[in-house]
Structure formats: structure tokens, C-alpha cells
Amino acid sequence: MPELATDVERLSLVIEIGGMPVRVNTTDPEFLGMLKNRYAGFVGTADHAEVDFDVALTTPGFGASDADVRVRWTSGQWLLERGDFRAEWEPASRRGSIRQSANPYSTDSVLRIVHTLALAREGGFLLHAASAIRNEKAFLFAGVSGAGKTTISRLAPPDATLLTDEISYVRKHDDHYVAFGTPFTGELAKLGENVSAPIAALYLLAQGPRNQIKPVSAVEATRSLLANVLFFAEDPALVQMTFHSAFEFVSRVPARRLTFVPDSRVWEVIG
């Protein structure tokens, strides 16, 4: 009797952001190719993955990507939902699944959420901030849309390494903080470099008539930081962790207000 079913080849890609490998499994070679292209520079080779996601592709137009995202802890797993995806992640088994159309933007959103959840447990966070390395030190430039994240990234001198123009990746290492490059892009649409460095300063961005750096109080720095931290989960315990992480960060990393004109000379005052 002939076999009624044949094994479908499982294709995998490890996407390693912030030193955390996440394996994505699919049966669609075209989708895998899209992911390889999207995360070029962040493709890892680790056998071990923090999370293994099986992706089940749906027909295009599965749902709207502009719908509100919901992230809940239920029955021992995280449930991540938006119009264009539904994902489950069980941390204990390191396994998860994603149901989405073949749109890397949906995968990107799931990855951002998974990283915020994982970082929260170890004192780190994702931040609405551009970041770059210069002289082996990382600098963060935080601000809401229009504050100048893309502009400061575009003006970076040749000896600066751009980590991201949109979403910065912050991890706590012992008594200091490290910024990692991310593939999460903003208007610049340029992937960050997959490198890291200790964070030397946090700059709160504002555009103004001249380049100027001013100190900010710990209260203002903490308030601004919290306003720019990415929160997704409807989970009081996680909110508490991230809240206290922001205070810890401000107690260890100098924060300043950077007012600047869109001119490359702004980088002369950074450091």
C-alpha cells in the first residue's frame, strides 16, 4: 500500500538579536528566503535556541497589522495576538508557534515582543532610541517619533557604528549596561550592525536652535526613559520588573538632554 503522507521538509533559521538565539521553523522555502534577507547580519549558527517557533503560514490578508497588540500570560504560556498574527510561547519548554501570513513584518513584531519579555526578567529592555558605538562606547538617543532619532543616525560620522535608528536593545551585564545592534529599523530602513558595547550615556533628544547638552534630574531621566521603554504585556509583575529596571539604569548610566540642529557637528559634542 503506498504511503498516504510524506514527510514535509522542515526549514529553520536562527535569528540572533542581543545574543539571544531564536529559531524559526517553516516548511515554506520562499518564506525562509524572505527571513534570511530581512535578518541578514543577524542569522546565527547556534544549535541551542532560547525559543523554537514553528510558523504556520496563512493566506495573505489574514488580518490587519494596525490592530492593537495583546500580550497575556495564560496557562503557563505567553499569548501574543494582533490582527496579523497569533503566537504562543511556553518559556518552560522553550517552544512556541506563530500563525501569520508570509509577511516578515509580522515575524518582526513577534520577535520584538519576545525580546521585551525575555529582557524584562534580567533587568533589560527595548527602548525607542537610536544607538551607536563610537570609541568602543555605546550612546543611546531616546525620543518619540520626530524627536530626531533618524536624523542623529543619518548624521553619524564614519567612525561611528550604527546599532539602530529606532529600537535600542539594552541588557544588564553585572553592574553595567550593554547596547546591542538590532535589525529593527525606523525611517532610515538600514539594519544596525550586529555588535555591542557598554553604554556610556543616554541622551534625551530635542531639536533646537543650537547644539547643546544639559544635565537632567534623575526624576526627569527616569520619566523620559519609562516613556520610551517598549511595554506590551498586560502583566503587573512584568511591568514592575521593567519599572524598577528603569530606575536601576538611571542610577548607573549618565542621562543628558541633547538639543541639536540637524548638522553633523552635533557629533562633536557627543561623548
Added chain:
Amino acid sequence: MSKLYVARSPRVAARSLDGEMMIMSGRDSTLFTLNRTATLIWQAADGTTSLEEIVKRKICREFEVTADEALRDAETLVRELATHGILEASEEPISQKTSAGGSR
């Protein structure tokens, strides 16, 4: 008029920095910064002391204000913070709950 009891919600994160009390809602991550009066009420909100007592002991001693006026303002403030899930308010004493936590 019946007494009002207030308790700090266990579903928030709170921390004092340079004399300012910052509180984040665990429900929707909204951040609040309390002024001095609100901070005094927040710190004294143990669920078993009535708001009237809190106002007498904490507010009237620190600010030049009549008890009636301070209580009216405090009730308005408490009801507003309660709508944001920062404080719990009840006409009965509120038993202290354990903090929302857990491993993820």
C-alpha cells in the same frame, strides 16, 4: 457621611525618587507622578486607616488647611486615583493583599 478607606493597589509599581513618588499602573503601563499631598495619602493608605484619619494626621499637620476642605480634596483625589487602578477605595476596611507577582 460614611467613612472611606483606601489601600495601595498591589497591581502597581511604585518608587520614590528625590522626594517624588512615581507610580506605574500594572494594567496599562501609565506613569503617574504624585505631588506631596497625594504622596502622603498614598504612603498612609494601608486599608485600615480611614481617609478622614489620614487627612487629620498627615495633611492637616503639614499644610495650613481645614479638615473639611482637606477631606473634600482628598476624596476627589482618591476617587481619581482609584479610577486608574492606583488606589483601592471602599466604605469598609480593605484587607491587605499580597503583591501581584509570579515567575514567567
